[in-house]
Amino acid sequence: MGFRSYLVKRIWYALLVLVVILTFNFVLFRVMPGDPEKMIIDPNFTVEAKQELRRQYGLDEPILKQYTNYMTSLLKFDMGLSFNTRRPVWSELKERLPNTLILFLATFVSTAAVGISLGVFSAANRGRFNEKFVVGAGLFAHAVPGFFIQLLLLLLLGYYWPILPIHGTMSAPPPDGGFAVLLDRLWHLILPAGSNMILGFGSWALYTRNTMLEALSQDYVTTARAKGLPKGDIMYHHALRSVLPPIVTLVFMSLPGAVSGAVITESIFSWHGVGRYLLDATLQMDYPAAQGAFYLIALSVIISNLLADIAYGLVDPRIRVGAGGPK
Amino acid sequence: MALLEVKDLKMYYRTLRGHVRAVDSVSFEIERGKALGIAGESGCGKSSMASALLRLLPSNGAYHGGSVIMDGQDLLKMPEERFRKEIRWNRISMVFQGAMNALNPVHRVGEQIVEAILSHENVSRKEAVERARELLQLVGINPQRFSEYPHEFSGGMKQRSIIAMALACHPDLIIADEPTTALDVMVQAQILKAMGELRERLGLSMMLITHDLSVIAQTCDSVAIMYAGKIAEYGSVMDVYTNPAHPYSHGLLGSFPNIQAERSEVRSLPGFPPNLLAPPSGCRFHPRCPLADEMCMEVEPEVRRVDDSGRVVACHKAELVLEGKKLWEPMGASAARDTGKKTILEVSDLVKHFPVRMGLLKSLSAKEQPALRAVDGVSFDVYKGEILGVVGESGCGKTTLARSILRLIDPTSGKAIFEGTDILDKDALQMKTLRRKMQVIFQDPYESMNPRMDVQTIVSEPLRIQGLFKTTHAAREVVAKVLSDVEMIPPEEYMGRYPHELSGGQRQRVAVARALTLDPDFIVADEPVSMLDVSIRGEVLNLMLNLSRSQGVTFVYITHDLATARHICDRIAVMYLGKIVELGTAEEVIGSPRHPYTSALIGAVFVPDPRHRGFTQLLRGEIPSPVNPPSGCRLHPRCPYATAICKEVEPELTLYEGTHQSACHRTEQIQDQLRQIG
Amino acid sequence: MTQSTKTTQKIEAARAAASAAPRPLTFWEQYRRNTQGMIGLAIVLVYVLVAVFAPYIAPHDPMNDLYLADSHSGPIWLSKISKKHQGLPPTIRLTLNYGDWKVDKSEDIAIVGQEYQTGTGMDITLPAALKDEPIGIDDTPAATSPWTSTFQWDPFGSSEASTEQETNTAASVDAAVFEYVFNYEYRKPQTFSAKFEYDIEAPQDAETQLLLEFVTPSGKSFELWDTTATGGVRSATALVDARDYDLKNRLKISFFDEPTDVVFAEQGDYTLRLTANTDSPNGPVVVKLKPMEFGVLGMLYGLLGVDHMGSDIWSQLIYGTRIALAIGLSAAFIAVIIGTSVGMVAGYIGGMVDEVLMRVVDVLLAVPTMPILIILGALFGKSVANVVILLALFSWMGVARIVRSQALSLKERTFVESAKASGASSGYIMLSHILPNTMPLIFANLVLRIPSAILTEASLSFLGLGDPRVPTWGRILQNSRQFGGFTKMAWWWLLPPGLALTFLSLAFVFIGNAVNEILNPRYRERS
Secondary structure, three states: OOHHHHHHHHHHHHHHHHHHHHHHHHHHHHOOOOOHHHHHOOOOOOHHHHHHHHHHHOOOOOHHHHHHHHHHHHHOOOOOEOOOOOOEHHHHHHHHHHHHHHHHHHHHHHHHHHHHHHHHHHHHOOOOHHHHHHHHHHHHHHHOOHHHHHHHHHHHHHHHOOOOOOOOOOOOOOOOOHHHHHHHHHHHHHHHHHHHHHHHHHHHHHHHHHHHHHHHOOHHHHHHHHOOOOHHHHHHHHHHHHHHHHHHHHHHHHHHHHHHHHHHHHHHOOOOOHHHHHHHHHHOOOHHHHHHHHHHHHHHHHHHHHHHHHHHHHHOHHHHOOOOOOO | OOOEEEEEEEEEEEEOOEEEEEEEEEEEEEOOOOEEEEEOOOOOOHHHHHHHHOOOOOOOEEEOOOEEEEOOEEHHHOOHHHHHHHHEOOOEEEEOOOHHHHOOOOOOHHHHHHHHHHHHOOOOHHHHHHHHHHHHHHOOOOHHHHHOOHHHOOHHHHHHHHHHHHOOOOOOEEEEEOOOOOOOHHHHHHHHHHHHHHHHHHOOEEEEEEOOHHHHHHHOOEEEEEEOOEEEEEEEHHHHHHOOOOHHHHHHHHOOOOOOOOOOOOOOOOOOOOOOOOOOOOOOOHHHOOOOOHHHHHOOOOOEEOOOOOOEEOOOOHHHHHHOOOOOOOOOOOOOOOOOOOEEEEEEEEEEEEEOOOOHHHHHHOOOOOEEEEEEEEEEEEEOOOEEEEEOOOOOOHHHHHHHHOOOOOOOEEEEEEOOEEHHHOOHHHHHHHOOOEEEEOOOOOOOOOOOOOHHHHHHHHHHHOOOOOOHHHHHHHHHHHHHHOOOOOHHHHHOOOHHHOOHHHHHHHHHHHHHOOOOOEEEEEOOOOOOOHHHHHHHHHHHHHHHHHHOOEEEEEEOOHHHHHHHOOEEEEEEOOEEEEEEEHHHHHHOOOOHHHHHHHHHOOOOOOOOOOOOOOOOOOOOOOOOOOOOOOOOOOOOOOOHHHHHOOOOOEEOOOOOEEOOOOHHHHHHHHHHHO | OOOOHHHHHHHHHHHHHHHOOOOOOOHHHHHHOOHHHHHHHHHHHHHHHHHHOHHHHOOOOOOOOOOOOOOOOEOOOHHHHOHHHOOOOEOEEEEEOHHHOEEEOOOOOEEEEEEEOOEEEEEEEEOOEEOOOOOOOOOOOHHHOOOOOOOOOOOOOOOOOOOOOOOOOOEEOOOEEEEEEEEEOOOOOOEEEEEEEEEEEOOOOOEEEEEEEEEOOOOOEEEEEEEEEEOOEEEEEEEEEOOOHHHHHHHOOOOOOOHHHHHOOOOEEEEEEEEEEEEOOOOOEEEEEOOEEEEEEOOEOOOOOEOOOOOEHHHHHHHHHHHHHHHHHHHHHHHHHHHHHHHHHHHHHOHHHHHHHHHHHHHHHHOOHHHHHHHHHHHHOOOHHHHHHHHHHOOOHHHHHHHHHHHHHHHHOHHHHHHHHOOOOHHHHHHHHHHHHHHHHHHHHHHHHHHHHHHHHHHHHHOOOOOOOOOOHHHHHHHHHHOOOOOOOOHHHHHHHHHHHHHHHHHHHHHHHHHHHHHOHHHOOOO
């Protein structure tokens, strides 16, 4: 199996997942107990407005037609109007998406960098205090309730020693000047992204360490040692290189979890993002908004899974150059 | 002066339960340009010693004294960095066990050789690449495959490239740890031949570590036989093999079936190596030794000379052994016998294809679903009470055949008439009843028992499954009887044990006992001894032979090992790529093979006797994929006798003299040719 | 044969010894040596004990006992470690019974103790004609007065006792004065309150006055409450609360000032004084007072203070243990059962079944858990059962994958093939061969699933999607985030539930790792 057919297969698969999730979404909000109109049409509207909306949503049409309408409209990012703001959901989400992406990227890059390097570091220092410390800290960070640690950091750094902002994506009013805005944004980013990093690095470090140790016990590493290669070569060229595929997979596999966690992080730090939008919409029974936000999040997860598969294919020669497959 | 001198080397492993003395006071030397073989059963410390010499101990291993002298320097005392740069690969290189894993899957094969050169020699990358290509050429790999990844290489090619890698820095000594164990006989012969030639050409010394005494007999100058971390006997191959002085060497050598020797005299060496956490007092071999007395139990024997040869031995009773005292009961020879030719199983045109998985789009566009033709039209009879051997290399379809005739998998087409009815027509319920008459023994004694069941539960399980489990007492009696049948006496002692409390040989006996529980007429034994240490293979083979004689059980013995097949089988079928190529009595097939493939197989079998050196390498290359087998005679791309007809027409099994059948267009011509030569 | 039989026996014994492998250690023997595992077990044990004995450990009902102290009050012990909290009042709750009062009345006033559910109240019979000067204090029981007769009256209306109209000729009687003195040695409180119920049985033209005063240690007297009733009054309540505008008005302070600044600013003996008198020309008046409840809402309370509703945090924490364990265990259990069944069937049966089941697993794994839980949680309604079911439904996939791969490899094991060769059915093989050999893995996974279920539930509760009827740690955290725990820097509100979660989750992770190491040596680290 060549890389191309591998890729095609993964894309097919991603589309399948997308259809399943969309269908699930459709079923959930329409076939749920109760009047489907209640989910879509604000009960406070006038009769005429309701009538108009019903027509607009095609609720008077057969279910199959509704389904196809729904699918096409979502593919066009037409998600209806929010009950609360009466604005199109998509334009509200568009405002928030960059914020979520910024937070997400910052978290992701810092977590991966810190986690993987600590993992390699501890594998290289097998048996020493350094390793035990990293493993202990990793295990702890992995097991503690994330939102609690975030709340704690918020209490400490936002209230007891108020050195960091306690909420929001930027100061209000924003400072003048491009550079100042950037600094202000970064300043607001420290707490949410930093706390995510502290919480997230553990599983990365542990996983990297474990796969590294596994690799270091492989025959080809013994061969490399017997060949008299310098330690660094063995460590990086042989061990690390050969565990890259699983680590890359983990990197991307962790994306759904990161997106899930974004809801909590965003609500703790009052981050103006998609996750918090989802939560608020849900709590306020603003169904079009909740549905739209969920669709966007699911879409991002599917895309990141697809990226994971592609990255895996690129780093593993067994896939890149024919024959075999993952696992 | 010796190239390498090992003196009194001791190496321990720290474990939770205490020290494992893996290498305990071992001394030997390797002459420049000579080959030393280190032999012994698994767990005797031979592999630990190999890594000890290159200072590649695992993290829980530690040296406890001794020295390894090379050029007057003690390698164990050398600073790590200097040892790495000057000794590893530069002076001593290594060919590891398990070619599959010794190459890093994410790097190109050629690069892995280049890397070794660059880390030791001050040459440009270009020169290193050039040399790597030469090395690949040297071991018989097309240098154009330099930039391929390991997964694109076959097993034999991987092993060859590892040898090329070992030669990269012109070492003085190559340590080869079981270099060919995982490979098929023919590939093994090719590799060992290539290694021998290279060694001679480059004047290398070699330390060959293997459990296979015949490999050492064929390739080494001297041999050290290790037992429980110590050297039992050490001397020239000729001395040790022709006239062993240690009871262990004697037993071990005797347990190797010799395809060229008379059909008899395969012995087994009962028991198993001791736990090195708490080795036996005195001579470590005494619990297994027929000559042991109180002195052996209390006094550890000195390593001493016993005759005027250079050989040394660590045994109080060496003189007795040399005198030729009878030590072991010989295994009952299996003389050819007439089994009456009453057919119990008649297989005709049996086919088993496995569909090859591929993408949805491709399978729609493909005209024909490609298939792995594991068994591709096989017909033979099994006679009541005989042992029929089915012999072939891995991938020839013998295991699929075994499973098909037991209907553990459903064959694609064909018939298997067992006692008059076709097995393949039966529904589930009829099949269940039929299974009382046909049983199976599997290859791996470690895998074939549920680790959570004790012996009694395992052996009585068929009764439970068949609904024949009446009372615990009755079942116990059945279990006791079959355990006695497999010579596990007293049975009560073993019933409560769990598989991990049994030795490999005992486990395989339990597996046989389990197969006997339902009192079957027909047993398929799929490689029943290949996972066992050589010293105990005899036990199990002997058992099968006795059961066949005393209880009239019919066996189909599936194996890759012609030598054992020859010793216990009445008839032998040779398989190649899903076809039977030759079928006849053991004497007919081994004594006067009619098919070139059979001849090649026999030629590739190593003889554990240094007086008969050399082997014929008849066929080129390796066994091709059964997904797309060659047209005509499947052997034709590899066969030196192939002509145009072989490419086009598939040969049928043809009866020659006696019961001897062969499927080759050119049998007559080849026989003529051979007669002229020999 | 030169060997003696004795030697032969010895050799036989040595052979037997060599052939018997050392007895493997039992699970418990191995587990006992695992420090981490033992610590984890001990911690979990403590939690289980706390959960079981919660009613004995927690002083309050975590959901229904509200206003135990001023909202956001810190714990009692805070006064010992923090200057800011030194001298803050605890909650003072007094129920003033008949016997607690110091009574000052004229002889013709009769007072009888009367039992109510809340304590002993009093029936005060004021004679028809009131004199002008007070007479000396008389503590003689009212029953001894010859010319009055008390009547029994059940405040809940079921009394058959008749009201006897007095025909006494006395024109006026002096007031009855009740005083209660208590000591207060704290800083001024935020609020205080007094409350009592009363009935007045009187002729229509009688004018009865009740007055509640508060006297500070320095002797300043403040009127807190008064009423003048014409005729009878049934089931009235007197309520004084420092937060009421009414009181501020009465004390003549502005809306923004606190009554306690004026009334409660001193330390020493405070006096509560209740005065009752009447002007009843046509017969005696009976004032029935139920026990008075006087309270100062503390600014320090209990072991961990109170939340914004004045509910005891310690009690919430203790009862939270029950919910956490119950949710964690049941969600993990259900998830593992689903996962095991799916994994087993997929792995063992294989083919299309496997393909379909594993695609389902893949899709579910690709669904972002938290968002879907939020949406489903909101749609299905917030209840513990729903949370458990949702948690289980979205967390069995990992187990299914592990069990499947185990089943896949086990079914290739030759002992399964041996059983098949003896005619065993798929069901038999799954139950007697595959399941027992997968059990260790399943068990370790069960243990490791528990903390993640607990944490996910806590996150949901924290986001406001928990069951509002039960006290969970997530809810405590949510309350602290939402209702001022941060602006008040009430770390005692945030830390305990967070640490409770952390330790419980760590304990299960410890146990899970220990079990994994012992039962599934494949995961064991090389030593």
